[in-house]
Amino acid sequence: MTGREGGKKKPLKAPKKEGKELDEEDMKFKQQQKEQQKKMDEMKAKAAGKGPLATGGIKKSGKK
Template sequence: MSSREGGKKKPLKAPKKDAKELDEDDKAFKEKQKEQQKAMKEAADKAAKKGPLVGGGIKKSGK
């Protein structure tokens, strides 16, 4: 009979990643991303209030 121990064995837990120190560029980049995300959310809210831009779909002739 064959044993059930085939292939690689997985580690039980992944090692923890070291906490990175953020420099000025990283802080500025993250702040810019937050502002862009906030602006996109506000624009989406405004668009949701207006409703669909195109209404009616395919128009059929009366023939």
């Protein structure tokens, strides 16, 4: 018996997917996503200087 006989067999590699062609709709969609990401980054940078937003809630003291 060799060491490779028992246990799981190694799965075969899947063939590589070919790059699909992008039409105008896909290009517009990708451009729109990039613009939204830029806006989000700008808003995050703007909000970073302000105080914490989601740190509220019930604070428990150490005493019981």
